[in-house]
Amino acid sequence: MNARGALGGDRRRLVLVGAACIAVLAYGWWFTDLEPFSPKAFRALLVPVVVVIVVASVYRVRHKSDAREAATRAAPGFSVAVVVWSVLIAALVAWELIALRSLPRADHPTISSLVEGSEHHHLARLALYAAWVALGWTLAS
């Protein structure tokens, strides 16, 4: 491919990514304003879940490369990282369960109650939603 073709491809990719980001944020603005506990909110959640998993899986198949995962496994600190992250996640889960069993919630906050505090603001919910979609894309792609 010549330089002009590569540049056109990059520009097209940039436009595609930009359009996808706008679509995700526009949908998120509507979705994060829905009434919690409602069937509509549940159905609306299924849309990003299905879209992210399907689109990311297609992307994963089309751009199949184990180079990044191979580099991770070959990293000098891979074994240490597995132990460190496992211990940290185990500590997080254990502390969450201990807090969950303790009351009152104001004195023993859980992750949910800490996040709930910021969820009163629509923009904060939108930011949380964008981070959640980005995480899903990272995991699934």
Add this chain to the structure above:
Amino acid sequence: MTFSRPVTLAGWILIAVAFTAAAIVAIVSRGRFPSAIAVLRAAMRNVVVRVIALAGWAWVGWHFFVRTSR
């Protein structure tokens, strides 16, 4: 097992500091110490791990955007 309020809060702060420190080490090490996401992605070559991770991700979305009152 229950703790007093200061102990609960100190525990959360300690965990947050530990996560932040590990994340900073992962960034600064330039790949020598993989991030949590990189480790998880490497583990997700296994289909079972992949399904569990994506189900967990979907559950987080349900928990924070459908189930949580505001």
